[in-house]
Structures are given as structure tokens and as C-alpha cells.
Amino acid sequence: MTKIVQDTAQQVMDVVPMIMRTIRAKLRERRAADISVPQFRTMAFINRHEGASLSVLSTHIGLTLPSMSKLIDGLVSRNLISRTAHSRDRRKVCLSLTLQGHDELNAAYQPTQKYIAEKMSGLAEEDLKAILRAMQVLRELFMLEHEEELNTNAER
Amino acid sequence: MTKIVQDTAQQVMDVVPMIMRTIRAKLRERRAADISVPQFRTMAFINRHEGASLSVLSTHIGLTLPSMSKLIDGLVSRNLISRTAHSRDRRKVCLSLTLQGHDELNAAYQPTQKYIAEKMSGLAEEDLKAILRAMQVLRELFMLEHEEELNTNAER
DNA sequence: TATTGTTATACTCTATAACTATA
DNA sequence: TATAGTTATAGAGTATAACAATA
Numbered sequence: 212m213t214k215i216v217q218d219t220a221q222q223v224m225d226v227v228p229m230i231m232r233t234i235r236a237k238l239r240e241r242r243a244a245d246i247s248v249p250q251f252r253t254m255a256f257i258n259r260h261e262g263a264s265l266s267v268l269s270t271h272i273g274l275t276l277p278s279m280s281k282l283i284d285g286l287v288s289r290n291l292i293s294r295t296a297h298s299r300d301r302r303k304v305c306l307s308l309t310l311q312g313h314d315e316l317n318a319a320y321q322p323t324q325k326y327i328a329e330k331m332s333g334l335a336e337e338d339l340k341a342i343l344r345a346m347q348v349l350r351e352l353f354m355l356e357h358e359e360e361l362n363t364n365a366e367r
Numbered sequence: 368m369t370k371i372v373q374d375t376a377q378q379v380m381d382v383v384p385m386i387m388r389t390i391r392a393k394l395r396e397r398r399a400a401d402i403s404v405p406q407f408r409t410m411a412f413i414n415r416h417e418g419a420s421l422s423v424l425s426t427h428i429g430l431t432l433p434s435m436s437k438l439i440d441g442l443v444s445r446n447l448i449s450r451t452a453h454s455r456d457r458r459k460v461c462l463s464l465t466l467q468g469h470d471e472l473n474a475a476y477q478p479t480q481k482y483i484a485e486k487m488s489g490l491a492e493e494d495l496k497a498i499l500r501a502m503q504v505l506r507e508l509f510m511l512e513h514e515e516e517l518n519t520n521a522e523r
Numbered sequence: 524t525a526t527t528g529t530t531a532t533a534c535t536c537t538a539t540a541a542c543t544a545t546a
Numbered sequence: 547t548a549t550a551g552t553t554a555t556a557g558a559g560t561a562t563a564a565c566a567a568t569a
Contacts, residue, residue, distance in 0.1 A: 213488075219495050220484035222502035224390060224476075229509045231387045234380060247536085265551060278537045280552060302545045302550040320380075328376035330508055332369075338504045339375050345501035346378035348494045352486055353385045403559080421528060434560045436529060458527040458568045 223349075237323040246291075246315065249274065250282055254316050257292060257306050264303045291315055379505075393479040402447075402471065405430065406438055410472050413448060413462050420459045447471055 235248075242251055249272060256271055257263055269279035283306065286292045291312035297303035308316065331339065394407065402410075408428055413419055425435035439462065442448045447468035453459035464472065487495065 215492070215495050215499070216484050216488050216490075217480075219487060219499050219502070220480050222499060222506075223386065223483060223487075224480055226502045226506045226509070227383055227386045227390065230379065230383045230505060233509050234383065249536085266549090274536095275538055276551065277539080277553080281536085284552095297550095300546070300550085304551070324373075324376050324380055327379055328372050331375060331379075332372050334372075334504065334508075336371070338500070339371050341497045341500040342504060343371070343375050343378060344494070344497040346375070346382045348490065348498060349386060350378075350382045352490075353382070353389050405559085422526090430559095431561060432528065433530080433562080437559080440529095453527095456527085456569070460528070 233327075234323060237326050238319050241322045242315070242319040245289075247282075250286055251316075251319065253279075253282060253286065254291060254308060254312055257308055258313070258316055261307050262305045264297070264305070268306065286312070389483075390479060393482050394475050397475045397478045401445075403438075406442060407472075407475065409435075409438060409442065410447060410464060410468055413464055414469070414472055417463050418461045420453070420461070424462065442468070 238251065239248070246254075252272055253268060256268060260267070265276060265279055265283065268283075269276050272279065274282065283292065283294060287294050290309055293307055293309055295305050297305050331342075334342075391404075395404070405428060409424060412424060412427055416423070421432060421435055421439065424439075425432050428435065430438065439448065439450060443450050446465055449463055449465055451461045453461050487498075490498075
């Protein structure tokens with residue numbers, strides 16, 4: 212393992228949480244007051260994986276099935292997501308965002324993205340390109356393991 | 368605001384949480400079973416800001432003062448951090464890691480860093496350089512606002 | 524009188540255990 | 547018999563309110 216690899220790993224471990232802190236803070240600032248962070252993450256996940264089941268969600272968000280079930284209860288009762296039975300396997304549940312859920316999610320996401328864009332608007336083009344390339348590479352690297360757990364979600 | 372800035376902001380918002388998820392998962396995997404994530408974050412913060420006060424911590428971690436106080440109770444009782452009175456302002460508290468606290472922190476951090484380094488070990492040198500540069504730039508960008516809240520911590 | 528931190532109390536969130544329904 | 551999800555109950559974590567000590 213060369214030195215640059217270790218240095219880079221160190222930098223990633225150091226900087227990524229810093230950025231994440233800002234993203235979280237902004238999201239928190241903008242989201243409707245009565246949505247918790249796990250609920251927000253849940254909505255974001257369902258947005259990316261329409262029709263996800265409860266089990267898949269609980270694995271991804273890191274909650275137990277009962278806790279996830281209760282969290283979903285809250286979102287359903289506020290009409291932010293819809294919960295219907297899976298068409299072929301009636302044990303399963305099929306979750307998706309309502310229109311209102313989409314709106315809530317966007318209302319939090321967009322100002323955050325705008326904030327970050329403004330922050331970066333003074334950067335030299337070379338720096339922007341480096342960031343863009345870095346993000347592409349890192350996405351490849353960190354996506355694989357993340358998608359494994361979604362196999363069960365492939366069929367709806 | 369040019370298009371590349373917005374694209375890059377989008378990528379950052381998309382990829383950073385993905386990486387963060389991996390970091391969190393690894394940390395969780397390795398840390399002593401009876402330390403919560405907020406406790407872990409607290410220890411990491413104290414490591415970076417030796418002698419931090421309770422108020423500074425609660426602001427940074429995002430807990431109220433009473434909650435922070437209780438969390439610290441738990442860490443002190445397990446001999447992971449030490450809590451002494453500030454030398455000049457005796458209302459304040461002066462927090463630092465114990466030797467054991469350092470060990471616990473490292474025991475969680477190091478395997479995570481190693482994991483990430485291994486993940487990146489196959490990358491082309493150009494990609495590594497792009498990541499390194501991106502991290503430098505992003506650090507500058509996201510550090511400023513973060514350090515503001517630490518002014519009160521400067522003097523011990 | 525303002526600031527720093529702690530104690531008391533209540534509530535929310537999450538987990539484990541037991542259960543129901545479907546495959 | 548195994549899997550997906552829900553309900554019941556208990557414990558941990560966090561907040562608000564009231565308080566103590568120092569500046």
C-alpha cells in the first residue's frame with residue numbers, strides 16, 4: 212500500500228464528515244419541523260428506490276423491523292408516503308412517496324444544493340474539475356457494496 | 368451560477384452521504400459495543416479540540432446542554448474522558464480524552480481508514496491525485512463555517 | 524445580572540419478544 | 547416450516563424546566 216493511498220484515505224475520512232455536517236445542518240434547517248432525521252433519510256431512500264419493502268429499508272437505514280414499521284406509520288399517517296401490499300407476495304409491503312412527500316423532500320434538498328453551489332461558485336475551473344472527477348471515482352468505489360443489499364428490492 | 372458548479376454541487380450531495388454511510392458502518396462495526404454514535408462523535412471532537420467546554424461541545428454535536436452533560440457523565444464514568452474545572456473560569460468544564468479514551472477512538476478509526484485505503488488501492492494515480500486535490504479544496508470550503516463556533520474554545 | 528453547567532421530570536425513539544398472516 | 551410485517555412492552559436518549567455556582 213503506497214503512501215499516497217493512505218494519505219488520501221485519511222483525507223477522505225477527515226473531509227467527508229465535515230461536508231456531511233454541513234449537509235445535515237442545512238437539511239435540518241429547512242425540513243418541516245416534525246420530521247426526524249431517520250424519517251427524512253427514509254423518504255430519501257424511498258425516493259431512490261420506489262416500491263422498496265420494509266425489510267430492505269430497515270437494513271439500509273439501520274433500524275430494526277419493528278422500529279421501521281413504527282417510523283413508517285408516522286409517515287403514512289401524515290400522508291408523506293403510501294403503503295400498499297405487494298402485488299405478488301402479499302406479505303410484503305410496497306412503499307412510495309406521495310406527491311406531498313415529494314414536495315417535502317424537495318423543499319429540504321433544493322436549498323441545500325443551492326447553498327453548496329454558492330459555496331463553490333468562487334472556485335477555479337481546475338478545482339471544480341478535480342472535485343467532479345473525484346466524485347465520479349468515489350461513487351464507483353462506494354456504490355457497489357451499497358447496492359448489494361438492494362437485491363431483494365429488484366422485483367416489485 | 369454556471370452549469371458545472373451546479374452539477375458538482377449535485378454530485379457532492381449525492382456521493383458524500385454514500386461515503387459517509389460506509390464510514391459510519393465501519394466505525395460502528397469496530398467500536399466498543401457500549402459506545403453510542405453521539406458518544407463516539409463527542410470523543411472524536413474532544414480529540415481534535417482538547418480542553419473543549421460543554422457548551423462548545425453541545426453546539427457542535429447538536430445536543431442540548433443537559434443532554435450533553437449526561438452523555439459526558441457516561442464517558443467519564445467509564446474513564447474514557449476526564450472532566451476538570453477550567454483554570455481561570457471555574458464555571459467552565461475542561462474536557463479531554465484519557466489514555467483509554469484515545470485507545471478506544473483509535474481502535475475504531477484505524478480499521479476504517481485501512482478499509483478505505485484498501486478500497487482505493489487499485490485506483491490510477493491520476494484518480495488518486497484528483498481525490499486528494501478535491502479533498503484539499505473541499506476542506507477549505509467547509510472548514511470556515513465550522514470553525515466559527517469554536518471561538519469560545521480558543522482559550523483554555 | 525448573565526453565564527456555565529447540573530438535576531428532575533417527561534417524552535420520543537428504538538430494541539427485544541411475542542404474535543399474525545402469507546408463502 | 548420460513549418469511550414479512552405488526553403489536554406489546556421496556557430501556558436508552560433527548561428535551562424542557564428548575565436549580566446551583568461562578569463571573
